[in-house]
Every structure is written in C-alpha cells, then in structure tokens.
Amino acid sequence: MPLHLADLVARSELHLSVVAAPDRLDRPVEAAHASELLRPGQWLQGGELLMTIGLLLPMTEEACRAYVQDCAAAGAGALVLGLGRELPYQEAPAPLIAAAEAAGLPLLTVPDEVPFIAVTKAVFAAKAAEQHRALERVFDAQRRLTAAAASGRGLTATLEAWVDATGIAAAVTDLLGRPIAAAGLDDLDPFGPAGLPPAVTELVHKVAGRGLRGSASSASGSLGSVEVQPLGANRLRGLLVLVGTLAPNDRMPASGLVSLLSLELERRHLADEPERRRRSALLGRLLTEGVSAEHAHDVLAVAGLASDTVRTVAVDPSGTSAEMAAEVAADLALAVPGGLVRVHDGLVEAVVGDNLDLIEILSRFASGAPAGIGPAVPPEAATGSLRQARALVAVSRALGHPAQTREAHSARLLLEFGDRRALRGYADAVLGPLDSADPTGDLVRTLATWLDTGGSWDETSRRLAVHRHTARNRIDKAMRLTGRNLDDGDDRFDLWLATRIRQEMKAPGT
Template sequence: MRGPGRRECPRALPDDTLRPPDGPTVLVRGPSPGSPGRPLHRHLMDTVSMPLHLSDLLARTDLRLAVTYDVPPEQLARTIEAATVSDLPTPGKWLQGGELLMTIGLLLPMEPAACRAYVRDAAEGGAACLALGLGQGLPFQEAPEPLVRAAEEAGLPLLTVPDEVPFIAVTKAVFDARADEQRALLHRAFATQRRLTAAAAGDGLLPMLAEWTAATGVDAAVLDPLGRLLATSGPERRTLPAQARELLDRVAARGLRGSASSTAAGQQLEVQPLGARRLRGLLLLTGRPDDAARSVVPGLVALLSLELERRHLSDEPERRRRSALLSELLADEDPSADRARDMLRSVGLTAERVRAVVVEAAGTPGTRTANGAGAAGTGAAGGTADDAAREMAADLALAVPGGLVRVVDGATGPVVEAVVGEEPDVREVLARFAPRCPAGIGPATAPEAVRVSLRQAAGLLAVSRAAGEPAHARQSQASRLLLDLGDGSTLHGYADSVLGPLDLADHGEELIATLAAWLETGGAWDATSRRLGVHRHTVRNRLDKAMELTGRRLDDPDDRFDLWLATRIRRGGAPAAGPGGRPAPPPPGR
C-alpha cells in the first residue's frame, strides 16, 4: 500500500560533496606492465561495479516505470544513490543527493507557479528524479500537465509508477542494486590486494607499482625521504611539479605522522609516508582513486613500507663496510693523495674536494632519554641514544653520495661522523634527518686532508648547541659567531661607537653605504662605483670624508676589520654574497 512518507535525517552536505561522478566506468585494455604505454584496469573485466543509472531502472520490466516527457540521454544517465518517499510540499531539505523521490501527490499543488516551486525545491535538494504514483484511490490517474511542464523546464526527469507496483518494490530494486555495487567494490579491492601481495614477492618496488597502476589506472611513484625517485609505474619525469614537491616536503617533514593531497594542473596528487618506525620513503599517487582503489591504498602503503624496510636491513653489511673504510681513512694520519682518492672512489665518491660532518645523536628527536622520557619526533618509535645514532647514520648513508658514515663515542654521547662531497646541500640533509641536533660542518678539503675538516667540524659542535643550528666552518667564521652569539645591545653599541661620527655628519647614511659597499667588494674601487652607480672619484671622496670623521685608516687591517664588523651589525649580521654565492670575507689590508 502506498502512502506519504519522509526520511527523518539532518540536512546533508552539498550535493557535489556526496555524489560520486556520473557516468559509467569505462575499462580500457592495455599492454602488460613490462610493455610500452600505460596499462589501464587490466584485471577488472569481470569485477566491474557499475553504478545504478536511471536508465537501468527504466529497463526493469517488472517495475514498469515510464517517463512523462522526452528525457534527454544525459538525464537518463544520472546515478541513483537511493530511493525515498515523501509527500511534503518542500522535501528538498530532507534529501542528501542522488535520490529517486517518490510521491503520490497528496499535497501536490496544481498551479503552474507552485509546481515550479515544488520541482525547484526537489532539484536544489539534490533529487536525481521524481516519480509520481498513479492508481485507483490515489489523487492522480495520470501525471498532471503543470507538473510535467515544470519538471521538463527544470531538467528533472519525472516518472510514473503504475498502480500495481508498490513504492517498496522500487525502493528494494534501488537498494539491491547499490548492495551489488558495494559487493563488486569489495571484490575488486580484495582482488587488487591479492595481486599486490603476490607482486610483493617479486624483485623490488616496480612490480607492486605496476600492478597497482594496472588495476586502478592511477600512476604511483616511490621516492626517498629527500624526494629522489626510486621507482615509478608511470612516465619518469626529470622534475616533479612544484605542487608535488611541496606535498613531498610537507609529508617528509612530519615523518610517519600524516599524509597530504592537493590538485595540480587538474590532477589529483596524494603523498603517503612509507616506513615502519622511521620514514624510509614517500609514495606519490597521481590520479583520483575510485572507492575500490581507495580502500586498497593502506595495503599498498604497508607492502611498500615492508619492501623499504627489507632494503634497509639488507644494506646493513654494506653500511658496515663503508663505516670500516671511513675508519681506515681517518686512522691514517698522513695518507697519500692517491690512496685517499682511491678509497673514496671505491664507494663512488669522486668529488675533487670533500668535507666532514659531525652530528651529536644524543638529542635526536623521537628517541628516549635515559629516564625513558619520550620526545616528539619524525617517526622513531623510541630506544637508546646508540639506537638513534645508528638509525641516523643509516639515514645519512642513504642520503649522501658515497655513504661514508660511522658512529663513534663522543664526550656527551654517540656522535655520527660522515664524509661527503663538496656539492651536496648538507644543511638540507641535516634538516631532514637530524633536525635540532647539534652539528658541525667542516671546510672543503682535498681527500687526503679530510682529518683536518673532521677536526674543525667536531670543534663546532659547542657553537651549534649555542646557536641552535648547524655550524659551518668558513672564512669570516669568527665574525659570524660574534654576530650570532653576541648580545644584541652590546653589538649595536659597538657599531654605534665606530660609526657614530658618520651618523652625525651631513649625508651620513650615504657615507656608511659607500663604506659598506667598498668593504664588501674587498676594497675594489671600480666594483664599488658600479654597485653604487657613481664615479670612482666620488667613492674616494666619500671614503676620505668617512676616515676623517671616524679617525680610522683604510690601510690599517684592524681599522678595516672594525669598520667591516660595524657595518655588518648595522645590516643585521647577514654576510653579503661574494663570488659563487659564498659569504664575502673581511677585505684584506693593502
């Protein structure tokens, strides 16, 4: 028996948030993973979940549904998410979107304007279709013309349900179809998971990524924690989109604690962290997984994480060998240049100049202190300082070319020592794998003199503790340390005492700017005049005036250093860039 009814539910989110994409799922046969091109949905021919469309309901002869006007094909292709019954004059607020809304028209208005308002309310609520029940004892024996016209104008299909078909039969048909769809989704998910598990027994990451893309049509790539590509199922790009790089950096900075997604150039991007206790890599998905594929993502992450952990364990003998090689290199107090270079080349480190890096591991985030207090970190599950040092050493060995890393005992606990080439951005590596850990970076030297670089790097650990960032040995380090560690008021008082006479003079700012430019160019008159856009004679006249006011001499090394340091303090302490982007040292005396 038919009767009015309604669904008692709160107002839902907007229609486009809850409704899946319209249109059928199209499967394309493609080549196997080993052949050129992209394999699409290779395994899903017999497990496809087709959404229920309005045309499917009309094709059901047992329901005997009929359209009341010539409905366009795109409207017949609408997805039906549910079926509900309501005779309310304003049913829209009770809908979630995608419903087949059925009514016997008990309170249906017959005026054209009121019919348009009723249809508009249903459409704005998200109804995919209207259905009017007809029959003896019911208000209507056929669809009223005002309602038909209103539905056609609004682009909302209007069906009729004959007297012999109860509304519950239509509802049951819709929900049976949705249940079949969900079962098919689960079947697809289980089938994909089984194939991924079988691929995990293969050689490396690529079989799993290829199987994933073949089953879902979504490209996948695995990168190391620094964003370097390890394996991909799609086209290998030389550079990643900027938005993908931003997502990778964001997730890598959080370790195992979160994922991220966004849209770039119309493509859905998603990044998932990989690893068990520490971050071992990053999974980048390019595309929009459907519901079945989405349910398999955690399984893919788990299998890829296991593979990266397996690699980590299998690399342990090689890490031990390289650690022993580094100890052998550093134990020789006076190695020959050829022997030192040959030792480095044996591990693929061919740089002409190398530098040493020393990191204190006792304060590594994510480890536990001796009393068991945990610190927030980027993925370590806890352990001793020695465990943390070994994990950090393994990370650094993977991150830097050559992988010459070892763990030794330091004055305050375990210390990680590494030898790297001159080119890698050591600060970026330390920021990723040893955040907030005291670290010293030695100067670049010839391979046979790496012990000197190591000694200087170790000597900078105390400086790094005080500064809260890695300390880098370089020219003008003494003044840099003074600027970093000195009291601000004391430093500015020193600058005022040196430059005060210029502050009081006419055009004092001009004199100070000229003095600073001359000092930063190493006393080069032509370079200073070009930088300031004035004649070199003007530069000489200004500097002569400045020296007269300050009582200093440009040919006195101590005076020049005092002037250089004072101008640097005034400019905030940041060293000016010299040739090659290096900080400019204080100018030498004549």
C-alpha cells in the same frame, strides 16, 4: 557501476513507464523514498527516486510547477507517480507532465499491481549489489597488491599492481624527492629524466618536513590531482606520490599500498645494514693518519664517489640512544650519494662530495642536532677537515644551527654570542677618535680595507680607488689619532676587531 534510472526502467517486473524527460535516464539513483508532502525538498539529500500518488497535490499548472521545482532544487533523481483504479490518478496528469518536462526532471509511472515497496526493494537491492561489487574490487586490489609485494620484485612490482587495479599513476621518492620507483608515469611529460616537476617536488618537501605526521594534496597543472603520503614505520623512509583523482573505493587500497611500501622500505633499510658497515669501514680507512693521495682516491673510487674535493660533517645526536644515532647515520647515508658515514665517539661523521647542499640535508635528516661542516679539501686531507668539523659542533650548539668553518672567526662568534651594546661600545671606544676627526668615514674605511688586505697598499688603493700615498697618509693619520701602533700585535688586533664589528653591525640582518 552505479545504478541509473535506465537500469530500473529496464527491469520488466517493475513496469515503469517514462512519461517526461526520457533523455535524462542516465541519472544515478541513490535511494527510493515515498512522500505525499507538497514541499518534500527539505527531506531529500539528492539522487532520490521520489514516489507519490499525488494525494494532496492540486493538478494545476501553478501547483505542479511549484512541486516539481521544489523536488528538482533538492536534487531528486526522478519522480514516480503511482497509478491505480482506487488511487487519485489512472494516468499521469498533463500539468504534472508539463512541469516535469520544463524542469528536465524525469517523471515515471508505476501501475497499482506494483507497490512502492517493490520499487524501494529493487533500488536498495541494486545499491547493495553495487556496494558488494565495490568491496570485491577493493579486496581484489588488496590481494593483487599483497601478491606483488610478496613476489620479491621490490617497489616497482607493487606500484604496477596498484596502477593495474586503480589506473592511478604512482611514484616512490626518497626524503629529498628523488624518484626511486614509479609506475604509470611514462606518458606524463613532467616526470622525465630531470625527476619530479617543481610543483610536485615542493609538495614532497612539505610532507617530508612533517615526518610521519601527515599527507598533502594539490592540483598540479597538467598533472591534475597530486597526493603525497609518508612511508615508514617509526621513521620516515620515503614518500608516495599519487598522480590522479582517487575514487572513494580507492581509499582502502591506497591505505594498503602505503603499508606495503612502508614494509618494503623498512626491509630495504635492514638489508642495507651490511653495506652501511662496509662504508663505515671505508671511512675509517680514509681517515687514517698520513693516508696518501693515491690511497684516498682509491677509497673514494670503491665507495662510488668521484670527486677531487670532499667536505666533512660531524653531527651530535645528543640526547638520543645509540640506536637513534645509527638511524641518523643511515638517513645521512641515503641522502648523500657515494658518501661515507659512520658513528664514532658519539658523533655521526660523514665525508661527502663537495657539490651537496649540506645545510639542506642536515635540516632534513638531523634537524635540531648540533653539527659542524668542515672545509672542502682534497680526499687525503679529510682527517684535518673532519677535525675542524668536530670542533665546530660546540659552536653549532651555541648558534642553534649547523656551523661552517667560516663561522669560527672570532668576530662572527662575538657578534653571535656577545652583548650587542657592549660590542658597539668597544668599537666606538677604539674608533671614536677617527669618527670625531673625519665625519665622512674615510679614515675608518681605509683602515678596515688595509687590515682586510693584510696591509697591502696596492690592494687597498685599488679597492678604494685612491692613490697609494693617499691611503698611506690616511693610515698614518689614523694611528696618530688613536695612539695605536700597527707594529704592535695587540693594537693591530684591536683595530681589526673594531672595524670588523662596524662592518658586521651594518650588514643586513644584524
């Protein structure tokens, strides 16, 4: 524990006497320094035991008050006045005592048989012993952490050893912020069945987005200080959440904790390889052509995925080695509970439950890689969904983000890839006659609605809140003005594409 004034006063060999502010002896002492300067404050850093014989100090109330205030403002821990037969003072002068009392700065005296160097040695010996004890505590914490990590009891044992050594609560989460091990958090309400509190989850996601490159900390309401550290060797495997304020002496054990937890997560990753191969084989069984609904559900049951519908994902980790593709597959396998993942024909393929935010997962575990997301289908139709997902990889590469089935529509692709001026010109060329004849836009609006409803007069009139005869009259007029024939496939497609371009051009963000 730190050295305090009371500890020095208690050392009988120093013969220190307290003559002012005896109620302030709980102050810590950082060093001992002798000076006869009248303004020593600029040479102090705080916490010093400032020793003087008062050689140059005029013992007037004004001079003593200025001297004491200068020392106190600089953070001096206490003043020590040396007394002796051949020294300026044989007892503490009243003006100096009064000034020290007024400033709340302890004033001690030391007799001439105790040289200042003896006080200095005592202070630095005590500080050295304090540092030695702190180092012993650090090494003891490291030994306890190492022993726990080597016990074979996993992440929880290591976290418990950390809490015992430091009193700082801790948790390990996966890359999505889901807790997988914790210690010392039982009494913290926000860490309940729902997982991490929102503020902590946000911090975890912030660090996860940086990979292994950094950490973050913040104050989190009732939790106090929260710090998040990345875990892993060459790839991010998890995150460490520390709840509480770390003392300076806790920093070295904290670094050891990060290393030990990273090793454990890497060990788990290697140990999970047989399970990943098993699940890859299950995915191959599910994707067998002509698989029955019963067999598909049996495969999902073995995988632990209880879902009536599934979605498929295809990711192209192009530019990476086969080993890195396997790493991406392993990351996805951790991120999708019960999901089936494999590497096949250079792509990472997955079948997952329909309740996952696949865009969020892909942004975290396959950031920047072209990816296609197939439609939700019954398990026995997963092969068809995956076929669409694989086809969408090329679309994703052009879009610059994961592509879903709905983004394969021709109008969407034209809007994403085509020149906007050319598209607008195309729509104006097809719909220009309607714009001129009907500035209100009713003709174009009716035509677009009729085409979107597949030519249903009842649905068109319902959506537009007009009589079906009104809708029919508008469509007939539109055909006369444009010279198009709705029975002609090319004409009908041109009209549909032109109206869709108009709709998309008006949509927010286009």
